[in-house]
Amino acid sequence: MIWIPVTxxxxxxxxxxxxxxxxxxxGAGPWGATLVRFLFGLPFSLAFVAVALxxxxxxxxxxxxxxxxxxxxxxxxxxxxxxxxxxxQRSSFALGTAFQQSGLPFAAILGLMVFGDPxxxxxxxxxxxxxxxxxxxxxxxxxxxxxxxxxxALGTLSGFCFAISANAFRQASIGxxxxxxxxxxxxxxxxxxxMQSVALTSWLAIRDRASLAAAVRSWRxxxxxxxxxxxxxxxxxxxxxxxxxxxVRAVGVVEMPLAALAGRRLFAERVTLGQWIAGGLTxxxxxxxxxx
Numbered sequence: 001m002i003w004i005p006v007t008x009x010x011x012x013x014x015x016x017x018x019x020x021x022x023x024x025x026x027g028a029g030p031w032g033a034t035l036v037r038f039l040f041g042l043p044f045s046l047a048f049v050a051v052a053l054x055x056x057x058x059x060x061x062x063x064x065x066x067x068x069x070x071x072x073x074x075x076x077x078x079x080x081x082x083x084x085x086x087x088x089q090r091s092s093f094a095l096g097t098a099f100q101q102s103g104l105p106f107a108a109i110l111g112l113m114v115f116g117d118p119x120x121x122x123x124x125x126x127x128x129x130x131x132x133x134x135x136x137x138x139x140x141x142x143x144x145x146x147x148x149x150x151x152x153a154l155g156t157l158s159g160f161c162f163a164i165s166a167n168a169f170r171q172a173s174i175g176x177x178x179x180x181x182x183x184x185x186x187x188x189x190x191x192x193x194x195m196q197s198v199a200l201t202s203w204l205a206i207r208d209r210a211s212l213a214a215a216v217r218s219w220r221x222x223x224x225x226x227x228x229x230x231x232x233x234x235x236x237x238x239x240x241x242x243x244x245x246x247x248v249r250a251v252g253v254v255e256m257p258l259a260a261l262a263g264r265r266l267f268a269e270r271v272t273l274g275q276w277i278a279g280g281l282t283x284x285x286x287x288x289x290x291x292x
Contacts, residue, residue: 003242010235011255013228020225021081022088024218030082030089031204032211033225037081038196040219040226041233045190048234049183058183066175067191073168074192078200080161087155126288133282170240185237189230253283 017037024033052058169188177184204212215222239248 003239003248006235006242007239007248007252008254010232010239011252013232013235015255017225017228017232018084018088020221020228021085024215024221024225025085025089027214027218029208029211029214030086031200031208032215033085034078034081035197035200035204035212036215036218036222036225037229038078038193038226039201039215040222041230042190042193042197042226044227044230045186045193045233048230049186049190052183052186056180056183058177058180058187060176060184060187063175066172069168069172069175070188070192071195073165073172074196074199076161076165076168077192078196080158080165083154083161084158087151087158090151090154122288126285129281129285129288133278133280133285166236166240169237173237173241181241182238185241186234189233189237193230193233 021033021037024036028036169185169192172192173181173185173188176188201212236248236252
């Protein structure tokens with residue numbers, strides 16, 4: 001049952017990483033803030049790999065299919081992170097995290113439509129509850145421009161892209177070494193972050209040098225975001241190697257109240273009673289869908 005505390009730690013590290021990235025949004029913008037997760041996290045991921053190789057056996061097989069899964073997952077994760085940070089900026093830290101949870105219901109629906117994976121009745125109930133909760137969270141407040149669904153749309157897009165990336169990373173890790181999942185997962189994290197760092201740094205150097213310079217100037221915060229990001233990724237992948245993805249995602253919903261507390265302490269954001277209720281409804285829905 002070690003995967004349970006590992007998942008809780010991963011969720012906590014993810015909240016810390018998102019908070020550090022959100023604080024960089026003003027100067028570095030969404031893409032600069034996205035970059036720090038990968039560029040400054042890569043040294044820590046490589047250190048985790050070094051420790052894993054010293055302690056655990058591994059027999060990796062790097063194939064074109066493996067690299068393709070890594071590239072797909074990395075691309076989806078880049079877009080998901082930028083969308084999530086923008087959603088947090090347009091709504092709040094806690095609500096952006098809640099919108100991200102939409103990835104699991106969408107993944108369940110896509111699994112049924114694309115892969116023919118059957119869903120039980122309680123899973124469909126969970127999808128309905130999660131959808132209702134997300135609609136309630138995203139409904140414009142009194143005085144807010146009617147029809148302003150930008151934050152909800154970006155948060156939902158983030159969750160959808162994160163769902164694709166998680167499946168891609170899992171396929172990559174299994175293909176690398178199915179007999180030694182933990183070191184294979186950590187190696188995959190490092191490979192993906194290397195791809196993402198090279199691609200996004202090159203793109204920003206050509207298209208948006210100001211954002212790249214701002215991310216580098218804020219190196220202290222960037223290093224924190226990098227460490228927390230690497231630790232969160234390592235935790236999620238280890239948990240997924242030890243338990244079914246649905247169970248891990250269900251326990252990972254603990255990220256929502258942690259994000260609400262972080263938003264209040266770090267960004268002076270308040271969550272209304274109605275938002276707590278809608279967020280709780282979303283969390284219950286996500287857990288039911290995860291167990292389907």
